[in-house]
Amino acid sequence: MKARQNYDRALKRAIILLAVLVCVLLLPVLFSLSADADVIHEERSLYRDITVVQNGHRRCLIFNVRIGDRNQTCVDVNEPEKLVFSYTRMSFAGLLLRSQPKRILVAGLGGGGIPMTLAGLYPDAKIDVVEIDGAVARVAKEYFFFEESDNMKVTVMDAWVFIKRAVLDDVKYDYIVLDAFTGNYIPEHLLTREFLQEVKQVMAPHGVLVANTFSTSKFYDHESVTYQKVFGEFFNFKMPASGNRIIITRLLPLPERGELISEAQVIAASLEKYDVPILEYPAQMSTVVDWDMSRRVLTDQFSPINLLRDN
Numbered sequence: 001m002k003a004r005q006n007y008d009r010a011l012k013r014a015i016i017l018l019a020v021l022v023c024v025l026l027l028p029v030l031f032s033l034s035a036d037a038d039v040i041h042e043e044r045s046l047y048r049d050i051t052v053v054q055n056g057h058r059r060c061l062i063f064n065v066r067i068g069d070r071n072q073t074c075v076d077v078n079e080p081e082k083l084v085f086s087y088t089r090m091s092f093a094g095l096l097l098r099s100q101p102k103r104i105l106v107a108g109l110g111g112g113g114i115p116m117t118l119a120g121l122y123p124d125a126k127i128d129v130v131e132i133d134g135a136v137a138r139v140a141k142e143y144f145f146f147e148e149s150d151n152m153k154v155t156v157m158d159a160w161v162f163i164k165r166a167v168l169d170d171v172k173y174d175y176i177v178l179d180a181f182t183g184n185y186i187p188e189h190l191l192t193r194e195f196l197q198e199v200k201q202v203m204a205p206h207g208v209l210v211a212n213t214f215s216t217s218k219f220y221d222h223e224s225v226t227y228q229k230v231f232g233e234f235f236n237f238k239m240p241a242s243g244n245r246i247i248i249t250r251l252l253p254l255p256e257r258g259e260l261i262s263e264a265q266v267i268a269a270s271l272e273k274y275d276v277p278i279l280e281y282p283a284q285m286s287t288v289v290d291w292d293m294s295r296r297v298l299t300d301q302f303s304p305i306n307l308l309r310d311n
Contacts, residue, residue, distance in 0.1 A: 041143060045135035048183045052143045058084070059143060061111045061136075063183030073111030073144065080145045081120070082275040087212055087244035088113050091177060092271060093237050093281045094210035094248050096263045097255060101125055101175035105166075105202070107159035107190070108180035109136055112146030117274050118175075119152050127152040128173075130162040132180070160189050163198050172204040178211040186213060188303040191223060196230040200251070208250045215245040219304050223247075224291035226298045235285040248285065257282055 040059075041052035049064040060074040074084040083089045091114055095101075102125050106115045109131035119127055131137050134156045140146035148154055155162060159180055166173075176199060180190050189195060203209060209231070213223055215238045227234055227247055234249035255263075260282035271278050296302060 041139065043135055043139075045133050047133050050135055050139060052139060061139060061144065063181070073113055075111055075113065075144050081117075081273055083113055083117065086239055086242040087246070089274070089276045090237060090239060090242065090244065090246045090281070091179065091210055091212055092117070092274075092276050092278065093235075093246060093285060094175065094177070094208050095121075095267055095271075096260045096278070096282065096285075097248060097250050098175055098206065098208040099263055099267050101208075103173050103204070104128070104175045104177070105130070105173040106177045106179065107162070108178070109140055109146070109154060110179065110181070111144035112140040113144075114177055114179060115152060116146055119149065120274075121270060123151070125151065128162075129154045130157055130159045132156070132158050159187075160195060163195070163202055166202045167198050171202055172207070173202055174204040174207045176203060176207065176209045178209070185217075185219075185304060189300070191219070191226065191304060192298045192300050193226050193230055194300050196226065200230060203251055205251055208248065211247040213245055213247060214243060216243050219298075221292040221295035222298050222304075224289075225293060225295050228289075229297050233287050235287060236290070237281065237285045239284055254287065257285075260285060 037053045037055040039051060040054050041050075043050050051062040051064065053060050053062060054077070057076055057078045058074055059077050073088070076082055076084060101118075101122060104115075104118055104122070104125055104127045106118070106127065106129045109115070109129050112129075115127055115129045118125065129152065131154055137154050137156060141148075159178075178190065178199070180187055199209065211227070214220070217223070224236070227249070231249040233254055234247050235254065237246040237248055238244075264278045264282055268278050298304070
């Protein structure tokens with residue numbers, strides 16, 4: 001018994017010493033972050049806490065909901081056209097399937113990097129941006145260089161409602177980007193089979209869908225099965241340095257890799273100033289099934305919230 005007590009005391013001392021060591025090691029890092037980063041805007045919207053932080057020449061939009069701060073977007077204020085995040089750059093891989101879109105829909109504004117880049121690439125294209133949070137739209141304009149134009153308008157509305165109305169009005173898009181994010185995850189109602197079936201209805205016959213999601217998620221298998229159920233084969237685009245993955249699909253059969261490489265060579269020069277390494281992307285775009293096909297399809301009755309509860 002005495003030996004056991006001595007062991008417990010020694011273990012407690014070791015745990016305390018380890019905790020102190022971790023705090024000592026982390027303190028300079030934490031101090032550096034707090035000292036260098038300036039909060040230049042804070043507000044509470046109907047949906048989340050919104051913070052804009054600047055550290056040197058990098059300015060970031062942060063959403064805080066329940067589980068901590070999440071960078072939604074960042075911009076280099078000295079070179080605002082350059083896309084900072086790898087997932088944002090990756091989203092332009094969809095252009096390999098449709099390089100001259102005329103009517104574009106972007107669901108989820110963030111700081112506006114994706115629609116602004118598309119507007120720069122295709123000034124004659126009509127771009128609809130739908131963002132549920134009016135505060136995000138204001139912040140994007142004030143702090144992240146986002147500008148509406150005659151050809152690019154923001155509608156403050158839930159993307160689910162916007163697309164339902166587009167179905168009723170028989171509106172068709174030849175390039176759709178799904179990039180909505182709550183601060184915790186993709187909104188659950190924008191991941192279901194029913195929602196994706198309506199997205200499919202607003203795609204033109206040659207239309208392309210680009211969806212930003214995650215490569216390390218509890219929902220990875222479920223999301224993959226759901227997209228496969230609605231669209232069939234899709235490109236599963238992941239890069240080693242990113243925790244995101246981009247799902248890219250279209251109504252027509254997917255092109256062969258050689259076609260992707262040829263198209264990348266055609267459009268590479270136009271993407272250079274945005275820092276999009278499009279020539280690297282075809283090699284990373286795969287149709288290999290790397291998910292569990294037995295997983296349940298996400299539906300309006302079985303959503304990510306259910307999965308969080310189950311896990």
